[in-house]
Amino acid sequence: MLKILSRDSRLAKIQVKEVISNFPEIEYELITMKTFGDIHREISLFENKQQDFFTDEIDKALLEEKGDIAVHSAKDLPYPLNDGLEVIALTKSPDKSDSLVSRENKRLMELPKGAKVGTSSKIRKEQIEKIRPDLEVVSIRGTIEERIGLIESCHVDAVIIATCALLRLGHSDKTAGPLPFKTHPLQGNLAVVAKRGRSDLKALFYSIDIRKNFGKVWLVGFGPGDPDLMTIKADKVLASADIIYYDDLIDSSVLNKYHAEAVYVGKRKGEHSKEQDEINEMLYQSAVSGKNTVRLKGGDPLVFGRGGEESAYLNERLIPVEIIPGVSAANASAASFSIPLTRRRVSNEVTFRTAHTAHKYESQDKGSNTKTLVYYMGASKLSELSDWLVSEGWDSAAPVALISNGSRYDEECRITSIKEMSGLRATSPLTIIIGDVVKEKHIYDKILYTGLEIGGFIPVGKIFHYPLIKTVPVNASVPQAGQFDAVVFTSKSAVRYFFGKSNLDNQKILAIGPSTGREVNNFGYKVDFVPDTADSDELALMIQKSEYKAVLYPCSDLSRNALHNLKQVRPFVCYKTEKIIQPKLDLSFFRSIVFTSPSTVEAFFDIYNEIPKTAVCYVIGKHTALCLKNHNADGSQIIQVRRQGEIIHV
Incomplete structure (x- = not known):
């Protein structure tokens, strides 16, 4: 026998029947009680700020296990709800509007000057006075029937009542028409509340819970500006989002990799694209429409980020919210x-x-x-x-x-x-x-790093990763490894794409440098040779002097080095190298620029005309240095890097 707790008004009992009618097989006992708000009718709702005015006694009874569930008007729920309780179902509202019930069915604009209008809502009082300042708005209490009775007893000329209450009580014929006011978002919804941990009840009432069709909202901290400071969890959430509402100070280009719709809602001093109330409502409507919604905020959402306001707004409306912290500006x-x-x-x-x-x-x-x-x-x-x-x-x-x-x-x-x-x-x-x-405080020089990823040679200073190239796999059949004596790698990308498709037996492995060699090790293989200088010419010379008759060379489509001139080397293009057009930066902030390949140099000069005179250029390999020289870079600014920590001035 299911024990259901409720207030003892006729409307409250009808609401219980509305919920339980979805489960005709369930036997139940209805336990009614008067709440503090029912007993103390002398307290005007214009002034009352007690959130659990109509729920406190019932919720206490639930916690004491005097009942299994309680059925409340959802808009009466306190926020936050007692930690020991949870809403296990939210039903659909039949109507969210308010209606005017009046003598002779007069509409609001038809009421005579000085007419008395009764309401229990301070907000309704303010809304009526705004459009009809000539009316007298008074506070009323009581059941729906008692409020309507105030018209018949001539205490008031009209009352404002929730349309859903009139429908449930069978009094829809008494309405003079709906009012043009925005009402509580949960008006008409019924909330089924149970003691936390009752998974059996949560499963039972799941079928009528409209929240299963809602989306979820994440308040995500992007960090102070550097995309690399965004958390891994934030990245995962953004990847799963349907819509992203993003703040000012967030580079919108960072969002291009996500499939979600991106909506700017930033605010700066004196310039608000959206007011906070608008943003709150946009988040709510997105969630109600079923969209997984991310509110992407600069810094941390809960440090001067109004995350608390947005979270409260959504939680009050029973929208699930998760907060992903971010690195704060401080x-x-x-x-x-x-x-x-x-x-x-x-x-x-x-x-x-x-x-x-x-x-x-x-x-x-x-x-x-x-x-x-x-x-x-x-x-x-x-x-x-x-x-x-x-x-x-x-x-x-x-x-x-x-x-x-x-x-x-x-x-x-x-x-x-x-x-x-x-x-x-x-x-x-x-x-x-x-x-x-x-x-x-200590200030380090800033270094612009143009390579695909930071690794190998890392100069002293603060690195800002600014990749100017990307790699894309090529859909091609990998040659049989058994045909070759050795395999040579000149990039980490080649290692990843090759071993993503193929394995080796006893072939020797050659790597252009320590960084590429470590990538080979990551796939469980041992490197047999790394030249003293990270240079393809050194590798070509070693192969030329060796007894290898057939060497496989997984490489990029842009690869043009001495290895291609050896008859025993068979190049295999396993990936393409493409340029990335990055936003143009003010290079005066940097004291060093790192170029990892000729392709990074070419991509750089697609964006910039010259190297700043104040910047030192670190280059990996002599071919990269020569490419830079071909663009008229000052040789005195170029430092050719050999192994990590060793340099050669060009």
């Missing part, structure tokens, strides 16, 4: 310049604040030099912030780091003091770090 900006936000004997606490409301904070330990302050969104608040900190007792000479575009290639760090920053101008996005930890 962490990334500090890390970029080696500033520890906390350090023993220097700073034992860190506080994150928004500069928009700096004057509202009260320091508990004014002027403390044992803590770190981090301010977000402060580019236009430097003078105000400086004055406030000094008034709070901070030493005006305390060090300050102003970090703009943290984690991006064009990031900059300016060291100043609390006093001096008042006269400075800064660009957004800006992270402000204040405290003695700023003295720990």
Whole structure:
């Protein structure tokens, strides 16, 4: 026997029957009770802020196992729901509108001046007064029948009632027509609530739960700007999304690899493509329509990112939400310049604040030099912030780091003091770090790395990966390995594509350099020869002097080196190398550029006209160096790399 808990009004009992009618085989016992809201009718709903006004007693009875389920009007549910309870089903609403019930069935605009309109909703009161300020809107309480009775007893001229309630009670003939107001999103829906852990009940009521047709929403932290700082989990979620609502400061080109529709909803100071209420509703409507929805936010969703507002908005509407954290601007900006936000004997606490409301904070330990302050969104608040900190007792000479575009290639760090920053101008996005930890800062040269992936030779400095080529597999039959004495590899891509299709027996394996050799090892094979210089000419010379009669050479379609001139070498094109047209950067931010192959050089000069005079070029192999020289690069800027750590000036 299923025990069902409910309020004792006629409407509440009808709602129970509506739910249980879907399960004619179930025997049940209805247990009704009065809630706090039912007992205390003297309390106006215009003023009441108690969320569990109509559910508290019933929910307590559920927790005490006096019943198996409770049936509530979904809009009456408190948020958050008690941790011991869960909504196991949400039913479809027959109608979400409000209706006007009035004397002589007069519509809202037909009511005479001064007419009294009764409602239990403060929002409805405000909506009516906006379009009919000449009406008197009063607070009413009671059952639906009692509210309608107020018209008959001449206490009011009209009442506002949910259309779904009139339909369920068989009073649809009493409506003067629907009202043009937006109602609660759960109006008319019924919520079946059970004690958490009742999997049997969840399975039983699953068939009537309309949420099975909803999509899910993920609030995802993209990080501060560098796509490489996005988490693996974030990438997986984006790959499964149907629609992505993305923030300002997120490069939309990063989203091109995902199949989802991308919608920009960014906000900057004074420029909002969408207001927050609009964004909340867009997320909700996408989920209700069945779309897996990602709200992609800069930094971390829960650090000054309004993720809490969006999560609450959706949870209140029973939309499942998962939050994927991201690297916040404070962490990334500090890390970029080696500033520890906390350090023993220097700073034992860190506080994150928004500069928009700096004057509202009260320091508990004014002027403390044992803590770190981090301010977000402060580019236009430097003078105000400086004055406030000094008034709070901070030493005006305390060090300050102003970090703009943290984690991006064009990031900059300016060291100043609390006093001096008042006269400075800064660009957004800006992270402000204040405290003695700023003295720990260290700045590395920035290095632009154009190769397919970072590996092999890595110069000292901060690497910004800017791949100018990509590889695409070629659909071709692999020659039988038994025909060959050896196999030679001049790239990691060749290793991957070859061993993705073929295996070797006892053939010797030659690799152009240590990095390619390690890739061979990853597939479980041993490398027999690596030349002293990572160069195809060295490999060709070794093969020419060897006794190998047949050597297989898996390579790119662009491969043009000395190996192709040897009669015992059989090239096998297993992949294509294609150029990537990257967005043009301001190269003045970089002190070094790494070219890993001639194809990276060619792709570079498809975008840029010249190498900046202030940049050193590290090149892998003499053919790459010669290609660079052919583009009129200054030879004094070129450093040819041999093995890792060894260099030859060209």
